[in-house]
Amino acid sequence: MRVLVVGGGGREHALCWALAGSPLLTKLWCAPGNPGIAEVAECVLVSATDIPRLLDFAEAERVDLVVAGPEAPLTLGLADACAAAGIRCFGPTAAAATLEGSKAFTREVADAAGVPGAHWRRFDEPAAAKAYIRAQGAPIVVKADGLAAGKGVVVAATVAEAEEAVAEIMESRIHGAAGATVLIEECLLGEEISFFALCDGTTALPMAAAQDHKRVGDGDVGPNTGGMGAYSPPPAFTDALRDEVMATIVQPTLDEMTRRGTPFRGVLFAGLMLTASGPKLIEFNVRFGDPECQVLMMRLRSDLLAALLAACDGALTNFDLRWENDPAMVVVMAAEGYPGTPRKGTEIRGLEAAARIPGAQVFHAGTALRADGALVADGGRVLGIAATGKTLRDARDAAYAAVDAVDWPGGFCRRDIGWRALKG
Incomplete structure (x- = not known):
């Protein structure tokens, strides 16, 4: 099988890493990929959202399967374009991808299907949204309706915080057109x-x-x-x-x-x-x-x-998925300034030492190669340092040992991943 993975982050590195071990695979590409992905797949300098060029490449290289990593190409119709060309694509059509492209659509589908969820209201005007927040009180959740790269949700502890979120999303448009509509939802606890x-x-x-x-x-x-x-x-x-x-x-x-x-x-x-x-x-x-x-x-x-x-192929009925019992953990190393404006261009060393930690695996999320060949930060979330272990504590210890082997003064990470499961 000739496979094209679309995307260039840590998720796509993990997908390429797993696909590379398949006995069914004959050739693996990733567009646009990153320096870590280049170790297991051939990277193609095509944007993940450039559907025409992705399709041209897939047709020219006789790709058997396109695997969409991020949501953007799916909402733009990558699966539809592949279907029209007779190429398999793992991912929903643009119409089905509206489940992520619009949070209001998701709520409408969920309500129609009887799916349990939070009470919610949709608003197209900020004044009405703020009035509803004042009537409901806090804590309360404010969501941009459209795609906001995972950052369009505010869990507001106070009414003032919720009103500020509405102002930023709907008036300042910090998420662009994704914030034209907001959902105000009950804050679920658990x-x-x-x-x-x-x-x-x-x-x-x-x-x-x-x-x-x-x-x-x-x-x-x-x-x-x-x-x-x-x-x-x-x-x-x-x-x-x-x-x-x-x-x-x-x-x-x-x-x-x-x-x-x-x-x-x-x-x-x-x-x-x-x-x-x-x-x-x-x-x-x-x-x-x-x-x-x-x-x-x-x-x-x-x-x-x-x-x-x-x-x-519609053949999941009798398919058997098997999993390791051993737990896994990943710790994200991010560039200084994230989730605001990350500092790019800082040099990263020590990944070879990190990869030598038993059970560890380094996934690249936002890296690039400098002209002199040095690896540098090129995004907000830059590395995912993962590990497995017999217990979650063992996986955590291995992951953080690998983190500590990375020489990157321009990066930081949380030191408490897994705390809910490990407390006490």
């Missing part, structure tokens, strides 16, 4: 879990769960980020909860999307809150999470390429 299921349009196959750490600072303080680290499996997410989520959230959504004439194929990422009254939906994403993908790929024992093909 443990937040990321759960993933492979879908072939009809059948949903449970994958695994992870727990992400969104806030930038230790102890879950500071602004939200794209994710500062994750671990899998989270002890709070039992097999019984998995079965309940599949029955009450994932399968009903899949059925409702089919009823609407937009069947969902790809990976459905359900952001969940484990509340006192059961699991509830926070939001859907239509791709693997980042950094959750890194720990899922570290634990996956099955052939990833075979699984993606089964999802594309």
Whole structure:
């Protein structure tokens, strides 16, 4: 199989790393890729959102399968373009990708399917949104309706904080057109879990769960980020909860999307809150999470390429996914200034030493090569340092030992990834 992965971050590095081990693979490309991905795939200098050029490349190179990493190319119609050209694409059509492209659409689908979730209201005018916030009180959640690179959600502890979020999203447009509409939602209480299921349009196959750490600072303080680290499996997410989520959230959504004439194929990422009254939906994403993908790929024992093909071909009914029992953890190393304006161009050394730590794996997320060949930071989240271990504590110790082997004064990380599972 000749495979093209689309994207250039840590998630795509993890996907390429896993795909590279498939006995079905004959050639692997990644567009645009990064220096770490270049170690396992041939990088192609085409933007992840340049659908015409991606399709031209796929046709010229006789690509058998396109794997979409980020959400943007999916919402722009990458899967539709591939289907028109007769090329398999792992990922939903643009219409089905609206599950991530519009949070209001997700809520409408969830309500129609009877999926449990937060009470919500949609607003197109900031004054009305602020009035509703004052009437409801805090804590309360403010969400930009459109795509905001994982940063369009504010969990406001006070009314003033929520009103400020509305002003920034709708009036200052810090997320651009994504903030033309906002959702104001009930603040759900409990443990937040990321759960993933492979879908072939009809059948949903449970994958695994992870727990992400969104806030930038230790102890879950500071602004939200794209994710500062994750671990899998989270002890709070039992097999019984998995079965309940599949029955009450994932399968009903899949059925409702089919009823609407937009069947969902790809990976459905359900952001969940484990509340006192059961699991509830926070939001859907239509791709693997980042950094959750890194720990899922570290634990996956099955052939990833075979699984993606089964999802594309409607053949998940009898497919068996196998996972390592050993837990995995990933610690994100970010550039100074993140999640604001990151400092780019700082040199990174010591990755070879980090990779020598038993159980460790280094994933590149935002790196580049300088003209002299030195590796430098080229983004906000720059590295994902992952590791497995017999216990979560062992995985944590190995991950942080690898972090400490990295020589990068211009970077930082959280030092408490996994704290919920390891406290006490």
